[in-house]
Amino acid sequence: MTLQETRLLTKRMNDRPADSWTMEAALATGAYETLRTALRMKPADVQEEVKTSGLRGRGGAGFPTGTKWSFLPAGLYPRYLVVNADEGEPSTFKDRELMERDPHQLIEGVAISAYAIESNTAFIYVRGEMAHAHDVLERALADARAQGFLGQNILGSGYDLDIVLHRGAGAYICGEETALLESLEGRRGMPRIRPPFPAIAGLYAKPTVVNNVETMATVPHIVGMGGAEYAKLGVNRSTGTRIFSLSGHVNRPGNYEVELGATFRDLIDDLGGGVTNGGTVKFFIPGGASSQWLVNEHLDVPLDMDEVGKLGVMLGSGAVMVFDQDTDPLAVAWRLVKFFAHESCGKCTPCREGTGWEEKILYRILHGQGRPSDLDLLLDIGDNISPGLNAPFSQTTICPLGPSSVSPIVSLNKYFRDDIIARCTPSLVTMLTGNGLAGNGLDGGLHR
Amino acid sequence: MFSSDNLQRAREIISRYPSSRSALLPLLHLAQDQDGWINDEAMTEIAGLLELTRADVYGTCSFYTMFKLEPVGTYVVSVCTNVTCLVTGGPAILHHLEKTYADDPDVFVEEVECLAACGGAPALQVNYEYHERLTPQSAEQIIDAYRSGQRTARRISGGPR
Numbered sequence: 001m002t003l004q005e006t007r008l009l010t011k012r013m014n015d016r017p018a019d020s021w022t023m024e025a026a027l028a029t030g031a032y033e034t035l036r037t038a039l040r041m042k043p044a045d046v047q048e049e050v051k052t053s054g055l056r057g058r059g060g061a062g063f064p065t066g067t068k069w070s071f072l073p074a075g076l077y078p079r080y081l082v083v084n085a086d087e088g089e090p091s092t093f094k095d096r097e098l099m100e101r102d103p104h105q106l107i108e109g110v111a112i113s114a115y116a117i118e119s120n121t122a123f124i125y126v127r128g129e130m131a132h133a134h135d136v137l138e139r140a141l142a143d144a145r146a147q148g149f150l151g152q153n154i155l156g157s158g159y160d161l162d163i164v165l166h167r168g169a170g171a172y173i174c175g176e177e178t179a180l181l182e183s184l185e186g187r188r189g190m191p192r193i194r195p196p197f198p199a200i201a202g203l204y205a206k207p208t209v210v211n212n213v214e215t216m217a218t219v220p221h222i223v224g225m226g227g228a229e230y231a232k233l234g235v236n237r238s239t240g241t242r243i244f245s246l247s248g249h250v251n252r253p254g255n256y257e258v259e260l261g262a263t264f265r266d267l268i269d270d271l272g273g274g275v276t277n278g279g280t281v282k283f284f285i286p287g288g289a290s291s292q293w294l295v296n297e298h299l300d301v302p303l304d305m306d307e308v309g310k311l312g313v314m315l316g317s318g319a320v321m322v323f324d325q326d327t328d329p330l331a332v333a334w335r336l337v338k339f340f341a342h343e344s345c346g347k348c349t350p351c352r353e354g355t356g357w358e359e360k361i362l363y364r365i366l367h368g369q370g371r372p373s374d375l376d377l378l379l380d381i382g383d384n385i386s387p388g389l390n391a392p393f394s395q396t397t398i399c400p401l402g403p404s405s406v407s408p409i410v411s412l413n414k415y416f417r418d419d420i421i422a423r424c425t426p427s428l429v430t431m432l433t434g435n436g437l438a439g440n441g442l443d444g445g446l447h448r
Numbered sequence: 449m450f451s452s453d454n455l456q457r458a459r460e461i462i463s464r465y466p467s468s469r470s471a472l473l474p475l476l477h478l479a480q481d482q483d484g485w486i487n488d489e490a491m492t493e494i495a496g497l498l499e500l501t502r503a504d505v506y507g508t509c510s511f512y513t514m515f516k517l518e519p520v521g522t523y524v525v526s527v528c529t530n531v532t533c534l535v536t537g538g539p540a541i542l543h544h545l546e547k548t549y550a551d552d553p554d555v556f557v558e559e560v561e562c563l564a565a566c567g568g569a570p571a572l573q574v575n576y577e578y579h580e581r582l583t584p585q586s587a588e589q590i591i592d593a594y595r596s597g598q599r600t601a602r603r604i605s606g607g608p609r
């Protein structure tokens with residue numbers, strides 16, 4: 001059977017492609033009805049629905065949302081809800097579309113969630129580069145206030161909520177939840193040591209919940225249909241739908257919302273239209289740049305967070321990157337590691353120093369200057385950042401950014417070790433001319 | 449120095465937050481949209497508004513890649529070369545634009561990380577407006593369309609015109 005999309009979060013934008021972002025389109029398609037329902041429930045009952053739904057965070061770690069909410073200490077106010085809209089994980093582009101094309105779904109989700117956790121102030125931290133998403137949300141928030149969906153005494157319920165829109169300024173690390181809180185407080189975006197966890201002492205040292213955009217946008221659907229009904233979608237502990245950002249060598253790259261449990265092959269072939277130019281998949285990255293890789297033989301693995309986890313990889317942020325038979329895995333690994341080296345905030349030594357070393361070594365192998373021992377040297381550096389080189393990561397660092405840089409290296413070693421070592425025996429010509437770039441197929445060469 | 453309009457906006461922004469320091473990034477964006485970059489006077493003024501030291505402001509500002517501590521002309525062109533763009537032609541676009549605008553003080557070409565536009569790779573932004581599915585030639589045409597006034601650019605920090 002051909003895989004079809006299951007549209008919950010992407011329904012409005014699909015049905016009203018021209019104006020799904022407007023209040024008019026939102027109201028005509030049922031927006032804010034669930035908010036009305038939720039405000040007549042007790043906050044604890046709204047929380048219970050989310051718990052029952054089995055919803056797990058869509059930002060990367062997959063932590064159960066209802067459980068996260070329940071960590072807030074009883075009776076302590078104010079408490080804050082912070083929406084993580086910093087989407088920077090390479091090849092993830094679902095949150096941007098959710099904000100640009102259906103801001104009212106997100107706002108409704110934030111309002112219901114804030115009510116459920118008894119917060120009167122929420123923040124949406126939008127990645128700085130997403131100027132358009134910011135403007136769309138700014139407008140949508142003003143419209144929602146004008147309609148009485150935000151502000152004082154919302155829909156006559158006695159509940160007050162203010163949502164503050166905040167722009168970042170270019171730093172991947174600010175997607176990490178404690179770095180995000182630092183940044184929101186007006187500081188350099190450097191992760192905090194936990195404990196205390198944000199639920200106990202987060203923004204302004206107050207109890208705080210941080211949730212991803214897609215997680216928030218799912219909440220109205222859960223409360224609307226009931227947690228138990230939502231839990232019937234998906235498989236095992238991966239309930240519901242998720243939006244997968246499919247990119248790379250596929251004919252129809254884009255965001256696809258599917259019920260969890262379908263396979264990577266279904267996603268790539270049925271929705272993505274297969275590999276470009278009739279090619280084959282050499283390797284693919286199943287859940288964002290931080291994940292380890294999979295290869296052709298894994299295409300029938302189901303989109304199930306736990307099944308995927310058994311292979312030492314993750315569904316992470318839902319970004320599936322496909323690379324065809326002609327792709328140089330070394331070039332991809334180097335570019336990803338260069339990303340982590342660039343984005344390391346510099347707080348922890350193993351990450352600050354280690355990611356830079358990894359990048360330089362990969363660069364020299366890529367340019368025909370590698371040494372036969374280089375791959376093992378890379379693994380040794382990696383082991384100092386993420387002891388054991390396993391996933392889920394162990395870490396000598398405060399946050400998982402450093403360990404993420406090791407994923408491409410472990411993957412190279414697992415699937416392409418012989419190739420890489422063969423390339424680490426520099427010819428006399430490349431040593432003399434310093435020119436190892438020719439013939440790697442990447443037009444224009446590679447920037448350091 | 450903030451214009452009187454912007455000073456009023458700055459005070460309104462500060463009032464949104466439980467703690468005034470949270471307004472630091474938004475005020476830096478406001479200053480950059482006004483002046484085209486973050487200069488010393490702006491940092492001093494913001495420090496005064498938020499009751500911070502200038503070192504606090506500079507220390508925070510210098511962490512974030514969107515804040516330019518030197519003038520960058522009229523257009524910041526941010527070209528992605530992260531992996532999806534890497535395998536679909538991003539580096540060639542970057543090299544072409546770097547060469548084309550090497551001596552042009554109006555156009556600042558920079559290499560950036562994934563812009564969350566990989567569905568339309570290769571991608572770039574001009575003053576934080578997205579352009580997708582590009583070739584070196586179409587990228588150059590887009591920049592020229594801004595320069596000839598056929599397209600209206602956002603401000604340098606991405607604020608609306």
Ligand SMILES: Cc1cc2nc3c(=O)[nH]c(=O)nc-3n(C[C@H](O)[C@H](O)[C@H](O)COP(=O)(O)O)c2cc1C
Nearest residue numbers: 057058059084086087088175176177211212215401
């Ligand atoms: C380096 C790093 C970057 C991250 N970037 C993001 C991001 O851009 N968006 C996001 O929602 N979560 C990101 N996360 C995960 C967050 O720390 C956090 O787990 C998430 O926002 C929680 O929301 P959820 O439970 O709804 O998934 C990142 C984590 C790390 C370590």
Ligand code: FES
Nearest residue numbers: 528533562563566
């Ligand atoms: S890799 Fe270029 S936009 Fe994502």
